[in-house]
Amino acid sequence: MTEHIPVARLFRSRAAGSEKVAFIELFFDLVFVFAVTQLSHYVIEHLTLIGVFEGLLMLMAVWWVWIYTTWVTNWMNPEVGPVRWMLIMLMLVGLVLSTSIPDAFGDRSLQFALAYILMQVGRTVFVIVSFRRVGDPEGALNLARIAIWFIYSAPFWIAGAILGGDLQLALWAAALGIELFAPAVRYWVPLIRATPIESWQVLGGHMAERAGLFIILALGESIIVTGTLFSRNEITPSSVLALLAAFVGTILFWLLYFSHGAEHGHRFISSSQQTGRIARLTYTYLHMLLVGGVVLVAVGDDLVLAHPDDPLDTTTAAIVVAAAALYLLGNLLFKRSIGRPWLRSHLMGMAALTALFLAWPAIPGITPLAITWIVNGVVALIVVIDEYVWPVNDDDDDDEPAQEAAHAVEN
Structure with missing residues (x-):
């Protein structure tokens, strides 16, 4: 049988003093230092109204990856091996995402889109599995709703990367709009409805x-x-x-x-x-x-x-x-x-x-x-x-x- 990992090990304790930011979280941020630098240079080198809009769209995507990961590390214990390795793998894919920024509206558009989707969906699936391993089906269902919204937006990212041109900007804006709208409706999905707000409690x-x-x-x-x-x-x-x-x-x-x-x-x-x-x-x-x-x-x-x-x-x-x-x-x-x-x-x-x-x-x-x-x-x-x-x-x-x-x- 698979070992049943205790909640106290895989997820953060909610006791006093458990809000400390872990060193692995600071290490994870290094990739985003590079990403933000890349975004600044992109806007500088594409200093038109469209170029600024493209840069801000990618900035919102980078922020969206980072803030979702922050929600995850607020729930889960980053000092535990599986969570730590999840963050390290996100760093690797995040490096691929960051290196594609200078040409994300050119030859590396598909690289940016696939890296972004992999980070968002992959991390969410990891948390779903973790909730199931600790015997929390309601938590797993909540994360499944999030995964469904990310999967729904994924074709817009991929289609935009493949089609390119003006359609790329429009489709990527639509994809990001879908994802920005999702928390506002608490990830409502037909049949399984919305996530209860009580399950969003954070440290x-x-x-x-x-x-x-x-x-x-x-x-x-x-x-x-x-x-x-x-x-x-x-x-x-x-x-x-x-x-x-x-x-x-x-x-x-x-x-x-x-x-x-x-x-x-x-x-x-x-x-x-x-x-x-x-x-x-x-x-x-x-x-x-x-x-x-x-x-x-x-x-x-x-x-x-x-x-x-x-x-x-x-x-x-x-x-x-x-x-x-x-x-x-x-x-x-x-x-x-x-x-x-x-x-x-x-x-x-x-x-x-x-x-x-x-x-x-x-x-x-x-x-x-x-x-x-x-x-x-x-x-x-x-x-x-x-x-x-x-x-x-x-x-x-x-x-x-x-x-x-x-x-x-x-x-």
Whole structure:
């Protein structure tokens, strides 16, 4: 007979202190450092509206692989041999996925599609088998629903890769749309219906920490991109100021997320009775906006470092301003979803960035370097306002806005 693996060994304990992120999870993230770098370079090299859309679509796919794996390691014990080897195999296939990104809308489209499908379906099947081995048929059924949705989207990925051209983008967008829609309807499948929300309970501290680590990973990739370009360029006052602007922007982005939001999110989800609902909205969906903003920042920093003193063009202005605006929007929605009020500083910041983008053609002699520092000034002002002018008490989790947000998220 096959040995019956105890739940306590194959799955995480739900006892206090079991939320720690394992070293193998950090090791697993290395592949995604490479993937995010590849995505930044892809957008830089395909700097058209279609190219940016392609890059963001692939970024969402990479995020989708990563966040589903994070859900799995929230349930399962990554220190156990079978789970550890599952992560290692995902790393290998993830490396294949990452290496295909530069030509994913060309000769390596099928490589990208097959690697993506294998990671999503293969990991899900592994968890189904694991649930069955520990005698949890309901858990296995829940994961079977997820597998069905991935299998349903797979033909769109494959057909897009085979057909190529404009159809590829449309079919891949459809495939990703199917997968993004699935959690919203709790993986409803005819006859076996939807997954009960109670089965989505997670270790909130682990989920919050993993999401924060991915933000750090993305911010670190921005530093890698700018540092690499600076090392290859001639050192001039303008290039030094451009490097400093990129570094200051990264610090400001870090402060926006980690000064109050990350820790408050950790406490909010950990104390909630509906951790699955919060994890779905806050850490599965809304963090895509944050990661997208960070990747666009890396692209903007590259453009500014390459030509800091050239006349500002529409593309550079759009990337630099949109990156900060998207990141602000992500922070605003993230903080609202974990019990904060609608932060006036973030709303004012997005309004100021919109006005800047509309007004820059009328500013004489404006350069990429200048607009980067202006954007940094707007973000710095938001950080100062949040810290000193309109601070929100992180220790007060019982205020009315927090209760309203909690009710909205959990119902």
